[in-house]
């Protein structure tokens with residue numbers, strides 16, 4: 288039996304070699320603290336930012352289009368990606384609404400709907416949002432009174448028609464849950480808000496700017512950003528195929544199949560609920576819920592539609608909620624798609640059945656028109672989107688405060704039980720390392 292004296296010891300043990308774990312290790316190295324080890328259960332680095340290359344197609348686990356708000360972070364990454372072409376692309380995204388093409392976001396482009404549907408949307412929007420002094424005494428009560436769940440927020444800010452024609456069916460397909468259970472800010476800054484003025488102004492002068500009006504993408508796929516981060520990690524600093532199987536909070540020892548590791552602090556990008564199970568932290572499991580997303584990456588024999596990067600599908604009859612077009616980033620000559628389908632966390636995923644429906648639905652919506660499939664890949668991302676509820680927010684904050692006091696830091700999209708981008712992961716990792724004494 289391994290004694291404590293013989294046991295491997297590190298100052299900082301990092302769980303997971305995805306974007307967050309690698310950014311943490313890179314930040315430690317930058318401040319010349321090499322007393323760390325990244326342990327990764329998988330046989331490759333990258334987490335959800337892995338890239339698959341097949342028959343000349345380049346795909347990620349799910350389409351990762353990158354939006355940087357911090358020029359210094361983008362510059363730091365690019366500095367380590369010399370020789371890699373990185374395209375900056377003006378995003379073109381649409382909604383397939385009953386086979387009409389509407390610019391995204393739906394709520395700002397209701398004037399593109401057939402006239403009767405436009406009138407429904409505008410009427411309901413007006414009574415949901417118009418200033419009280421314009422509405423008069425007979426108007427319904429103020430919308431903000433019911434603004435506390437994601438679903439209530441959608442109704443109160445946009446009115447029944449916009450909510451029920453797009454925002455609710457689309458998000459129900461994605462999150463695979465009752466939207467009334469989600470917090471009103473479940474999508475944070477990723478939700479395209481628009482007020483009455485924005486919406487009416489957009490009818491004359493289009494301005495569909497959003498957090499991701501442009502995006503960047505490296506020719507080698509998302510993994511190139513991962514490699515850039517990994518290049519700043521100390522030699523031997525990443526140990527693959529080393530899952531953490533248990534964490535003893537008293538002795539600060541993590542168990543792996545390759546031996547126990549003692550640590551002073553532990554930074555974990557593992558999903559929060561899994562960390563709690565590994566460390567045997569008592570909690571109510573029902574607090575933390577999520578969806579999983581089945582992704583099909585599909586390569587076809589010839590080009591499809593041009594000038595489109597994403598199409599959103601609110602139609603419940605269509606299997607997928609979104610399709611992304613890789614071939615229109617680098618303008619390659621064969622249709623290259625990723626197709627996303629949301630499932631509840633406990634749902635059984637029938638990949639073969641879903642594949643058949645996806646191929647039929649792609650023809651039905653006109654994305655493929657007799658195209659021949661020449662390469663494919665699929666993956667289930669589980670978890671994909673965590674369900675941010677008022678309870679998950681308060682319980683995550685409470686338990687995390689206790690863990691931090693013991694040197695355990697849950698981080699990243701899943702450790703933080705949040706909705707974020709890879710840039711957010713890098714910012715968080717750097718701030719955490721800067722806070723270490």
Ligand SMILES: Cc1cc2nc3c(=O)[nH]c(=O)nc-3n(C[C@H](O)[C@H](O)[C@H](O)COP(=O)(O)OP(=O)(O)OC[C@H]3O[C@@H](n4cnc5c(N)ncnc54)[C@H](O)[C@@H]3O)c2cc1C
Nearest residue numbers: 303305306307328334335351352530531557699700708709
């Ligand atoms: C469908 C979808 C689309 C997205 N699109 C974009 C986008 O366009 N742009 C963007 O910026 N972001 C996007 N994201 C978000 C982005 O993928 C994440 O922010 C990022 O990959 C999270 O990195 P992470 O390191 O925090 O977590 P992960 O990538 O999940 O990495 C965690 C790592 O920990 C490892 N691990 C877990 N448990 C253990 C254990 N017990 N022991 C050892 N290792 C363990 C896992 O194997 C994994 O490698 C998207 C996410 C999804 C789901």
